[in-house]
Amino acid sequence: MKKKIRIANASGYWGDDLSAMKRQLTGGPLDYITMDFLAEITMSILQRQKKKNPELGYAVDFLDQLQVCLPLIVKKKVRVISNAGGINPIGMGRKIIEMAKSMGLDVKVGIVYGDNIVDQLYELSAAGERFINMETGEDFFRVRSRISSANIYLGAEPLVKALEAGCHIIVTGRVTDTGLTLAPMIHEFGWSMDDWDKMAAGIVAGHIIECGAQATGGNITDWHEVKDYHNIGYPIIEMMSSGEFFVTKHKNTGGMVSEKTVKEQLVYEMGDPSNYISPDGVARFDSIQLEEVGKDRVRVFGIKGKPEPDHLKVSMSYEDGWKASGAVLVSGPETYKKARIISDIFWKKLKHTYEATHTSMIGSGSIWPAHLSKGESNEILLRFGVRDRDINKVRDFGKALSTLILSGPAGMAVTTGGRPKPSLVIAYWPALMHRSRVKAKVLVVDTRDQEEFHEITFPIRVRSLLVEDTSERNPVRPRKTYSGKMKKIRLQEICYARSGDKGDTCNIGVLARSPEVYDWLVGYLTADRVKKFFTGITKGKVIRYELDNLHGLNFLLEETLGGGGTQSLMIDPQGKTLAQALLQMQVRVPEALLKSIHAKVRSRTGKP
Numbered sequence: 001m002k003k004k005i006r007i008a009n010a011s012g013y014w015g016d017d018l019s020a021m022k023r024q025l026t027g028g029p030l031d032y033i034t035m036d037f038l039a040e041i042t043m044s045i046l047q048r049q050k051k052k053n054p055e056l057g058y059a060v061d062f063l064d065q066l067q068v069c070l071p072l073i074v075k076k077k078v079r080v081i082s083n084a085g086g087i088n089p090i091g092m093g094r095k096i097i098e099m100a101k102s103m104g105l106d107v108k109v110g111i112v113y114g115d116n117i118v119d120q121l122y123e124l125s126a127a128g129e130r131f132i133n134m135e136t137g138e139d140f141f142r143v144r145s146r147i148s149s150a151n152i153y154l155g156a157e158p159l160v161k162a163l164e165a166g167c168h169i170i171v172t173g174r175v176t177d178t179g180l181t182l183a184p185m186i187h188e189f190g191w192s193m194d195d196w197d198k199m200a201a202g203i204v205a206g207h208i209i210e211c212g213a214q215a216t217g218g219n220i221t222d223w224h225e226v227k228d229y230h231n232i233g234y235p236i237i238e239m240m241s242s243g244e245f246f247v248t249k250h251k252n253t254g255g256m257v258s259e260k261t262v263k264e265q266l267v268y269e270m271g272d273p274s275n276y277i278s279p280d281g282v283a284r285f286d287s288i289q290l291e292e293v294g295k296d297r298v299r300v301f302g303i304k305g306k307p308e309p310d311h312l313k314v315s316m317s318y319e320d321g322w323k324a325s326g327a328v329l330v331s332g333p334e335t336y337k338k339a340r341i342i343s344d345i346f347w348k349k350l351k352h353t354y355e356a357t358h359t360s361m362i363g364s365g366s367i368w369p370a371h372l373s374k375g376e377s378n379e380i381l382l383r384f385g386v387r388d389r390d391i392n393k394v395r396d397f398g399k400a401l402s403t404l405i406l407s408g409p410a411g412m413a414v415t416t417g418g419r420p421k422p423s424l425v426i427a428y429w430p431a432l433m434h435r436s437r438v439k440a441k442v443l444v445v446d447t448r449d450q451e452e453f454h455e456i457t458f459p460i461r462v463r464s465l466l467v468e469d470t471s472e473r474n475p476v477r478p479r480k481t482y483s484g485k486m487k488k489i490r491l492q493e494i495c496y497a498r499s500g501d502k503g504d505t506c507n508i509g510v511l512a513r514s515p516e517v518y519d520w521l522v523g524y525l526t527a528d529r530v531k532k533f534f535t536g537i538t539k540g541k542v543i544r545y546e547l548d549n550l551h552g553l554n555f556l557l558e559e560t561l562g563g564g565g566t567q568s569l570m571i572d573p574q575g576k577t578l579a580q581a582l583l584q585m586q587v588r589v590p591e592a593l594l595k596s597i598h599a600k601v602r603s604r605t606g607k608p
Contacts, residue, residue: 001241002188007181007205008236011035011082012212014042014059020212020234021065021080025072027250030236031188034180035082036210037062041565043174044317044426046086047118047149057088062171063095070096073168074105081159081180085171087149089113092171093445100447107447110162112172114441114456117314117433118150124437131314131431135503143429146318152433153313155279156202157193158440158456159183165444165452174315178206178278181237189241194461199281200305201243204288207276208247208265208300209235215247215265217255219576221496221583228254233296244301246293257296260496260511263550267509269500270554273545275306277313279435279458282306286547310460311432320427321355321389325569326401326420327362331411332378336364338409339380345408346384349400356387358562358569367572368581369534381415385569387425394422428503428565435460482520482590492583494593495521499579502556504564505540506575508582511552516596518551520589530555533585534578 008030010021014037024033037059050057062084066073073080085092093111100107117124121144125131131140151174160183162170172180182202185191191198208215215235217226233253238246247262249255266285270276273285282305289302330339339361347357360366362381365373386397398420405412435458442454491510494517499508510525512518527544534542540558547554561575562568572578 001190003241004238005031005184005188006236006238007032007034007184007209009034009036009209009212009234011037012210012214013037013039014061016212018061018065021069022072023231023253024234024250025069025076025078027233027253030076030078032184033078033080034206034209035062035080035084036177036180037082037084038086038174040315040428041317041426043087043151043315044149046088050087055091058086058092058171059084063092063099066096066099066169070100070103070105070107074107079163079168079170079184081170081172081183083172083175083177083180085111085113085173087116087173089171089173090443093443096169096171097445097447105447107169108165108167109445110159110165110167110170111443111445112154112158112162112170112175112440113443114158114439115151115154115174117152118147121147121150124433127437129433129437131316131433134313134430134432135505140429140431143318146320147316147429148318148426150314150316152438153279153315154438154440155179155458156183156186157280157458158442158454160186161442161454161456162444163187165442165454167444176206176278177210178203179280181206181209182280185239193280194307196281196305196307197303198243198305199308200283201245201303202239203276203278203281203283203305204266204285204300204303205237205239205245208262209237211265211268213255214268215261216249216257217261219498220261220264221492221498221579222260226254226256230254243303244299247298247300248296257298259290259292259298262290262298262300263511263552264496264498264509266550267507267511267547267552267554268498269502270507270509271502271556273547273554277309279308279312281308286549288549290550308435308461310435312435312438312458314431314433316429316431317426318429320425320567321387322391322394322422323385323387323425323569324394324397324420324422325383325385326398326417327381327383327415328401328404329413329415330380330382331413332376335377335380336361338411339364339382342382342404342408342412343384346400346404349403350397352388352393352396354386354388354393356562356569358385359383360571362571367570367577368584370536372581372584383571387567387569391422398422426566427563428567430503482592485591486588487591487594488586488588489594490583491585491587494589494597495583497579497583499575499577501561501564501574504559504561506557506560506578508555508557508579509552510555510579510582511550514593514596515551517593518548520593521553522546524587525553527555530557530582533582534560537578
């Protein structure tokens, strides 16, 4: 058994940098490359693609990269694992074999499927699966006839079987992002899949690298610390057989790896930190320990896990009406006043009442809370959107928008794109299914025209060996208090943050710049204070979780993203900008806190 393996990521989503795989292959030694292509709504897009052309239904970008990189993969003996198979992993797998044959390469491909249950929903419902919406509690029968895609999140186990079969490349359908990274560890180190701490270590490692360059300087709050975004390095995990690992990147690449970059990625799209659930186990993010041990090198250790869940998540989508959006450019002087008048004119032109409407004054701070808006802009992109189940009402919206240009205040301009047309709304339906009814399939094909088949079931493993010590989850410890002179600052001066979407809920992870700041933050930055800050944006409740180990707080802002996904009419339906908004909060802090930050910077940089 190996003592260490190097696993790189080369794609965080469908549309990521097409040169990343080649850069990872040529930048230095690797054992594995993982690539994630599937967002929650992507499966429905691929389902529609496959209906039009039965040979498609997968992320074609992956094939484009293999066309360049397949000889390198074989030469360097690097194994590649990707969920790019989408709705048609078998079709993609056979395309890879054709490509390898045309290049004269000897390649074995593992194809993991069985996640697609869209044609089994009535049968599974009759067997007792209720598929209740796990976010809203709604009854599945309301949407069952409109479901267009339904995919179970499979875990690492079928991928391990493909690795055991000697596959050089593995393509899958809906496998968790973390499962892509965990599988090589189980295979190489012989980890038992009921060693929950080891499973958790692999899950955390997978979460850190699953979003590509977000772990290596992309999207970080302190972006000015990244000296070079050109040729940005993608993340690499050096995993030890013990479960301890290091996050790094290739030398001579842009970006950076630091405690900050890793922490921000850890809190991205996080829910309850003590229960990060995957099919392979539950990782306790409240146990993670980090140590910056060198340039572009962070040690991650101490991770604890809990048993795998009884149920696996099913990601479904269904058709839910139509939407359209369009915009006009408004210029000054008196830009805001003009934009408000134009908006009023436009909505009065439309005689319909819509299920949802949205107006954004882009350039005026419309994506942030209204109280953060500053000053007059000399240009605003005035964007309108509607959603309704009646396509004719949505068509009328598009017709009305173009009539504004010659019948309103001066200084308007037509934006490109022509008259807005209705687009189908694909809504998201998350549900659960008992793992005993799940059957993953593994088809192994090679360039010698040999095939083998395996079926993987998901039993519930013995759990009596694990005794969880819940007292460690949020240990009670004394908080230091401060007195003395106070100073008014922006929250960003003492914290950094990242936000992401979980359906209609936005998560914002806020990280203190020193342990002393964290002690103060716990008492100050309450859920109520965050809710009040986002008045007008957050319509639901706000939940707060504490992460003593990372010196951070995680907030879940419910009913914040206009329904989320493709349902949303917002310009930022994924809540990516809301962390930066929260960091603009004005706070009064003891000056001693600022000294604690300066002390930490000096200890890290060695500068006075």
